[in-house]
Amino acid sequence: MKVFVMIPAYNEEFTIARVIKEIKQASRDYRILVVDDGSKDNTFEVAKKAGAHYVIKNKKNLGLAQAFKRGLEECLKLKADIIVNIDADFQYNALEIPRLIQPILDEKADIVLTDRKVLNLSHMPFGKKYGNLISTLVTRFVSGFPVRDAQSGFRAFSRDAALKLNIFSDYTYVQETIIQAVDKKLKILQMPCEFRARHGKSRLISNLFSYAKKAGLTIIRSFVRYKPLKALLTISFLPLILGILLGLRFLYFFLMGDKGHVQSLILAAILLIIGFQIIVLAFIADTIGANRKVNEELLYLQKKKEFSK
Structure with missing residues (x-):
């Protein structure tokens, strides 16, 4: 059973090595694939030096959704049976990966999502906390699935689920993949996860209003497309x-x-x-x-x- 852990990354030279090290602590059997989305720093070189098995780089910054899409495709080409997606900023605990993939190994789920319990996070700014809550409620209404944390990027996919997903957004994939998965009647499970404080500025949500606009547009498009x-x-x-x-x-x-x-x-x-x-x-x-x-x-x-x- 080949388990691939993919890490979309953009200008994360200071944290990418720690993420890779922690994945290896979780299991030496996991294959690690880093998708450098046109970073302007040394993310590519640091990832290679840290021991990632595969490091690919986009010629320019295409956005998180397209980096995620390319990562899925590369993992599938490499014959992955299970694909875990984790962020490059060291906020998620990679030691939780074995627990995350267990429902897929037991054939009880096609996709496993994580719940950061954002309302209990003292380190998350007020705007982001309630922005996450609103986005989750909207995704819940649109998809018809009782998702608890639609924005969490720490998630696992079976090979079959990854084959069925088609990413159209250029910005973020998190809500779109949930709406698609429900539409395709894939079995989704959820479990809580650790979410650490971030050191430095978010690469994705540099501006809360810009993120809300772009993510909201992605949700609306997915709503009209699939329902x-x-x-x-x-x-x-x-x-x-x-x-x-x-x-x-x-x-x-x-x-x-x-x-x-x-x-x-x-x-x-x-x-x-x-x-x-x-x-x-x-x-x-x-x-x-x-x-x-x-x-x-x-x-x-x-x-x-x-x-x-």
Whole structure:
């Protein structure tokens, strides 16, 4: 059973060696793959010197999601049976990897997520703490899965699960992979994990508002892509409800003998038409979604064949 631990990294020369050392302490059997996402420092050289088995580098910084995607593909090419993703900043405890992968070894899970218990973290800034909470609640609503910590990057995948995932985002993969996994009916388990204080500035969340905007856009796109019927029906409620309320308002005044308020009737009609058009669009999108699932199944079979060579 080949277990690969992949580490997407960007300008982490001061911590990458400690992460690699701790992975080796967890087990000498784990293969370590570092994806240097165009670092401007010595991350690539330090990772090699620290003993990573494979170190690859993007020519330029493509973003965490694309570094994660490349790492998955490289692990699959190298015949990995289980793939563990861990950050390069030494905030996660790599000694927990054996516990993380056990449900996959026991065939009880396809994906194992971790829960950092962010509300209990005294070292996490207030903005990030409640930003994480909001993002998790939104991901929970969109995916329909009771995820406890959608932003945790410390997670494990079976080979089959990794083959079925397709990363489209350029920014972050954490929410998208959960939404996809639920859509593909993969078995997901969750367990608590240690999360240490970070030394230095976050490479991903340098600006909280920028992160919220980009991550939020990724969630919305994934919602519409994988649950078009639910997404568009949810959107249609607003114009429909407003149209009904304005229509009832006009009817009330009309029955009271007031022949005015025609503007309310016109606006109500426009809103109801928009609402019904969105509903029609929702069913069209749902039909297209069925075709997407067929294409993704074909892609899964193609990747399975390609990475088995």
